[in-house]
Amino acid sequence: MGNVTREGSGETRPETGRVAEDLGAPGARKADAGSGAAGRPWRHASVPRPARDPLPTRLDGLPPLPDSYHDALRAGLPAIPGLILSDAVLTALDDHVRMLVAWNSAINLSGIRDPGAIALEHVLDSLTAVPILRRAGVTEFVDLGSGAGYPGFPLAISLPASRALLVESIGKKARFLAAVAEALDLSDRVHVAATRVETLGADPHHRGRWPAVVARAVCDVTELAEL
Numbered sequence: 146m147g148n149v150t151r152e153g154s155g156e157t158r159p160e161t162g163r164v165a166e167d168l169g170a171p172g173a174r175k176a177d178a179g180s181g182a183a184g185r186p187w188r189h190a191s192v193p194r195p196a197r198d199p200l201p202t203r204l205d206g207l208p209p210l211p212d213s214y215h216d217a218l219r220a221g222l223p224a225i226p227g228l229i230l231s232d233a234v235l236t237a238l239d240d241h242v243r244m245l246v247a248w249n250s251a252i253n254l255s256g257i258r259d260p261g262a263i264a265l266e267h268v269l270d271s272l273t274a275v276p277i278l279r280r281a282g283v284t285e286f287v288d289l290g291s292g293a294g295y296p297g298f299p300l301a302i303s304l305p306a307s308r309a310l311l312v313e314s315i316g317k318k319a320r321f322l323a324a325v326a327e328a329l330d331l332s333d334r335v336h337v338a339a340t341r342v343e344t345l346g347a348d349p350h351h352r353g354r355w356p357a358v359v360a361r362a363v364c365d366v367t368e369l370a371e372l
Contacts, residue, residue, distance in 0.1 A: 200248050202324045207243045213261035214242065221269040227276045230303060237302045237329055238268055244325050245293050252317050254293040270361070271296030275303045278357060286357040287312060289342045289372065294322055296359055301335050308334050310355070314341045346372045 201207060218235075222228060230238075242263055248254055257266055274296055278286070284307045288297035291311035301309040311326075313319045319339035326332040338345060345351050360369055 200251060200321075200324070201244065202328060204240050204243065204328050207240075207247055210239055210242060210246070210260050213259070214239075214264045217261045217264035218268060221265060222272075225269070225273055225276065228272060228303075230272075234303055234305075238299055240329055241294060241298045241302075241325055242268065244321070244328060248321050248324075249293075252321070254318055254321055267293070267295045268299055271299035272303060274300060274359060278304060281357070283357040285309065285355060286359055287345075287351070287355045289345075289358060289360040289369070290314075290362075291322060291337075292318055292361075294325055296361055297322075298325060298329075298331075298335070300359065301331060302329075306334065308336075310336050310338055310351075312338045312340065312342055312345055314339065342372050 218238075222230070242260065245254060245263065246258075246260060249258055255263070255267070257263055278300065284304060286300065286306060287310045288300070289312050291297045291313045294311065297309060297311040300306060311322050313322055316339060319337050322337045323332070326335045326337065364372075
């Protein structure tokens with residue numbers, strides 16, 4: 146499911162379920178003196194934690210987005226000069242957000258949780274780069290510190306990109322990115338590298354070999370340019 150590359154270990158499939166933690170017995174101990182149970186170990190019951198439902202890897206069954214999301218998106222799109230998106234592209238953008246909302250309820254992928262705010266601060270903000278990249282003829286790019294997939298997925302969907310690499314060192318976020326790529330049927334051209342930006346930037350297979358590098362809120366612009 147998806148295409149997650151880990152530094153030094155090749156590709157691995159993302160794990161979307163949570164492995165229940167076995168608390169186990171903390172060990173036997175002698176009863177306190179005078180309790181009448183001297184010499185008998187206490188038995189401590191193992192109390193399992195409630196199992197969490199597996200995180201969704203398919204779009205089927207995910208609830209639709211509220212009107213606040215669609216209203217914010219419709220209001221903001223005309224402000225991006227020359228950007229015209231097909232219904233298929235808009236649906237894919239929506240499906241990414243539906244996956245984010247579902248995962249964000251269990252795993253902290255983004256501090257922005259309101260769908261209307263996601264439309265404004267994630268989706269529309271990412272789409273502002275589409276006209277610039279189109280004018281430059283960019284169809285391949287690297288997204289550094291992709292996080293919840295912004296700007297990577299909106300750009301890959303809207304350009305559309307023939308090849309994109311989403312770089313994210315935090316495992317839970319990398320697994321989410323791979324799950325979205327698979328659910329949106331993008332895993333043939335959108336890949337995920339679960340590694341640090343510094344490591345990828347020093348890799349001769351990547352450094353200087355991509356026509357465009359994008360990033361949002363990763364680090365200081367000077368440091369970002371060097372990376």
